[in-house]
Amino acid sequence: MTTRRTSEQGTSVQKTALRRRKRASSYGVVLMALAALGAVYAVLLAPQSLAQEQEQEQQEPANQSMQVEEGRQLYLNGCSTCHGLDLQGGAGGPSLIGVGASAVVFQVESGRMPLHAGVQQAPRKKPRYSIEEIDALAAYIQANGGGPQLPEGDLTDGDLQLGGALFRTNCASCHNFAGSGGALTYGKYAPELTPASARVVYSAMQHGPESMPRYSDAQLTEEEKKAITRYVRFLAESGDVGGADLGRYGPISEGLVVWVVGITALVGLTLWIGARS
Amino acid sequence: MSLLSKGTDAGAVWVDDRLGSSNFVRRSLNKVFPDHWSFMLGEIALFTFIILLLTGTYLSFFYTPSLTEVVYDGSYVPLKGVTMSQAYASTLDISFDVRGGLIMRQIHHWAALLFMASIVVHLMRVYFTGAFRKPRELNWIIGVALLVLGIAEGFAGYSLPDDLLSGTGARIAYSIALSIPVVGTWTAFLVFGGEYPGVAILDRLYSAHILLLPGLILGLITFHMMMIWYQKHTQFAGPGRTEDNVVGSRLFPTYAAKAGGFFMLVFAVLAALGGLAQINPIWLYGPYDASQVSAGSQPDWYVGFLDGSTRLMPNWEIAGFGYTVPLNVMIPTVVLPGILFTLLALYPFLEARFTGDRDYHNLLDRPRDVPVRTAIGAMSITFYLVLMIAGGNDVIASVFHLDIISMSWVLRVSLFVLPPVAYFVTKRACLALQRSDDELVHHGIESGTIRRLPNGEFVEETVPLPAVYRIALTGVESDRPQLEGATAHGEEGKPKGPGYGDQHVVEGAPERVPGFFRAKRRSGPSDTSAPRPEAAMPELERSGKPAPPEQ
Structure with a gap:
């Protein structure tokens, strides 16, 4: 058998x-x-x-x-x-x-x-x-x-725009808007998606590992899963047009940069000017 | 210089012929500002505000504050053909299709974050040096108002792109309004024009963001600076500096050149950030959809402490008679900031009441000389920092692989334990620093030379502290020998405290009450009469070099 x-x-x-x-x-x-x-x-x-x-x-x-x-x-x-x-x-x-x-x-x-x-x-x-x-x-x-x-x-043979919308609905709440990952309870976490190959992304949806829900073909069709896979790979491969990505963590890293780089640099400059007057 | 003066004079004559204002112009150009690096922190806020106005004007050429749905057809492929609001589509256009649009957006956003950060740094400088004391309490309140308006202005701007992050923020603002008992629902409806999200909020936020709030901020900044102009800037103690004068550079040309140069430096830092570091990539967030939310949805840093307080708040609610009072939202986001900002605004009056100090103060305190104030400041900053860390607990947990639940508990305990610890540590540190200053003032600088006296006793010779440094440390200006100066300073029974400025109290002012705030400095030892050879003074740099008087 x-x-x-x-x-x-x-x-x-x-x-x-x-x-x-x-x-x-x-x-x-x-x-x-x-x-x-x-x-x-x-x-x-x-x-x-x-x-x-x-x-x-x-x-x-x-x-x-x-x-x-x-x-x-x-x-x-x-x-x-x-x-x-x-x-x-x-x-x-x-x-x-x-x-x-x-x-x-x-x-x-x-x-x-x-x-x-x-x-x-x-x-x-x-x-x-x-x-x-x-x-x-x-x-x-x-x-x-x-x-x-x-x-x-081809597992990434899906519609990019559809993939983006589905990603934001189904994935972003844990994996973050750009797939940078996020924390779950009790030390568990939704991992960063950038290193995941198309096969891993697709199989994760089918398999539902750890805390992740399983998406059967009834919940997300094969076409939709391929669209999501394409979007995730797009996120991983597309560069950041605005400069350094700061980890794509959102406003937290931006706030850190403004204090650690911005204000620190400017206070340093005031010290410099102050020392020369 | 003489050429410059001549030019200035000619200009003044020209203006005077028409406006009769040469006296005013001349006085203005000769206005003196004290030199100290920390007096430039407020300037950062002023300059970033100017940059915000400039970049914001550019952005307003291309932004459309409309929730009308359109199908995106711009350059960003992953959103091509997606239905979205016109506001979001126009922000995408600014980012991808408008020449210079992205860097303007990024500089604008970085400038907003920097504006708030510089306000906070400036506020800390004013607080720790006691610059808020009489007669400057009103300017302190204006400053606090600017801080609050800045937060509101920042939040309005954060909400404009109508991306997923903006919408999540607006949703939370709506919920915060809802949490207020009795009037909450109506407040929320009033602000949003009905149920969330409604169609009115974006237009309103836009008007507030580009007209109402910047107008108020500009007006208050003007008032803030007119007050500085009228009351004159405070200064640290130093040679020739008293409660009744200002020692520094004239507005023209020295100060103007310095400030102008510093503006360029601020612009340079912002341009570098805007050009090199990506901020708020709205195209990655996607259009707002009430059914979606992203992990790591945070407010910009200056609202982060409220996010943190909400995360640390236990899930308490009072329900009864068909109503629910959501303490879990109301306390951390309405009550807490209400208390914090009220205390902040009233601080000068609270301190005056506590110390009984009703004098005019134009000389600044060194933070160590008022240990209790400094310790309260450190305590408040610690409290704020714990809240801020809590606001980013998910990202911190994710990046450092921590357990978010234990982290919340650690932070909850820290919120109540760390501030008192910070208070005591800071106070002790201030007292210790005072003692080390006393040591320098009364004993002089250790020369490293050991001398043996005829009776066999060994003594270390010390070098007296040069007047410039002694005055900076004590505020006491005197040509008398150090012993007498020291005695005057540490006189027993007289509440001179640490106090520079004490020698220059305005005539007829009441004696200051000693006590809690100005913890009394240990009075100096009297054995400072040993002859002191001149020698190198390696430790002088420690206290910073006060600028020589310039006028």
């Missing part, structure tokens, strides 16, 4: 991995450059012909099971201590049955998993696994219990 599920629901992860390999051969140079910025982004942006799709599908079953097996090995080595040998969970971590590939992408690609210590909220870290390994892990989790997974195609 488990095996059946594998072949059906592991598909998208499988495709992603395969596509990446193809691009490596055909657009090698482009990929090298883009990989530096974010391999996933590059992968999902590239156009895919129908012929390629079909070709891919023929190769899928074999690659898929290989990927799941690779994921299983990675899981047993890196995750099973806390989450259990059969994903059943334990004292150290929750069960992973049914969390879906999306949760794996969020937790592992943002470096939150593996967790290094029991803290209030898993902090963002440098990711331990490569994108390929993450996809393998995701395929393994997806194959054992299913759950939400990232849609295919």
Whole structure:
């Protein structure tokens, strides 16, 4: 029964991995450059012909099971201590049955998993696994219990204006108007969104980690989630036309600057003038 | 100089032929202002206000105070096609499509923050040096009025762009008005022209922001300065400086050149801030929508203490007879500022009442010489700072990874514990500083030379404090030997206190009552008669170098 599920629901992860390999051969140079910025982004942006799709599908079953097996090995080595040998969970971590590939992408690609210590909220870290390994892990989790997974195609392929409006309605109240993050109760926090890749942003909405609500496709459609993802990436990548961003924290940092820089400089100048008269 | 005087004279004659005012002009140009760096702090406020008027005028050319909905079609792509108010759209246009619009907006906003900051710094200078004492109590009250008007003016400006932050601020203002018992609802309706948000508030805020409040501020600034002109500026004690004169530079040319140069420096700092540091990026906030709110929605810094008091206030409400009195909003945002600003405005009278001091004072106090006043000031600043930190507790918690709940509790306790601590620490520090001054005045400066007396006793030789520094420290001007000067100063039983100025009390003025405010300085030791060789005076810089008399 488990095996059946594998072949059906592991598909998208499988495709992603395969596509990446193809691009490596055909657009090698482009990929090298883009990989530096974010391999996933590059992968999902590239156009895919129908012929390629079909070709891919023929190769899928074999690659898929290989990927799941690779994921299983990675899981047993890196995750099973806390989450259990059969994903059943334990004292150290929750069960992973049914969390879906999306949760794996969020937790592992943002470096939150593996967790290094029991803290209030898993902090963002440098990711331990490569994108390929993450996809393998995701395929393994997806194959054992299913759950939400990232849609295919460009995750930032949404309407920027719609994304902005949805972001302000759904996200800004915790993550701040510019995605700079904000405090929650008892030491928890809504993290800054700038370092989050498109995959992490999208999967966070699907997965609803920590205190964050889960946005199913009924609450925010795939199109709307892509719009939000695009807006978040826009916020992260767009420069500040007005000069230094001061952390984009709003009036707090502005007030600090006016005292620490503005008034301090001017009082210094009065001292200078006073000393010369 | 003579050429300048000649030019001045010629000009005065020209004006005099027409207005008969040469006497006034000549006297004005010869008006003397004392030199001290701290007397320029108020000028920062004056200059930033001028810059605010200039940049604000430019902004008013392009801003439309209208809540009429339009579809944005400007250069900022993420909002293209979004429906928004004309006010917000025109502010976006100023930021992205008007030549020089963004830097004008940014300088204007930085100047607003700096205006308020310089008022506060100036207020602290006036407070700690006792410049508010008779005959300047009225000017103090005008200053407090300017502070309050500045806050109102700033809030009105903050609300104009109609972005998400502005709207959130206006919403809170509406709620604060609502929280007032009995008249609250009607006040809110009156101000907003009905239920929030209504359609009238923006027009009203605009009129208030560009006409009413700046007009009032300008009028009061003029009055503030006329009073300084008429009453003359206060000065610190120093050689030749008495209660009855002013020692410093003439308005023309020295003071005018200094002030003119300083204006350029203030403008330079503001231009640098406006050009290099982004402030209030309204395009990131998005158009106002009552269903949205952003984390980190804060007022500008000068309202931050009210945000803080609201955050620290327990959630208390009184409900009954179908009415609710929201103490959780009313106390921190209506009652507290009411008390604080009333106390601030009345402080000169309270202090005079407490000390019984009804004298004229044209010489300033050094903060250490009035420990209680200084300590009350430190206490108030501490109270204010705790509130201000509380106003930004979410951003602080987020940036420094703190727990916001524990932070609130720490701040609640601090609000009541830290001010008294600040009071006692400051008072002790003032007394200690007084003693160290006494040491210098009575013993002189340690020369480092140890001399052995014929009887075997070792004594350290001290260098007497030069007159310039002694006068600055004590306010006592005398050519008599130091011993006598010191004795006069520390005379037992006479309530001279620390007091410079005491030697120059206006004829016939009543003796000052000693006591609480001017905690008595320990009277100096009398063994200052040892001969003192001249030597280097390494410690002189410590007290600051008073300017030599210029007239």
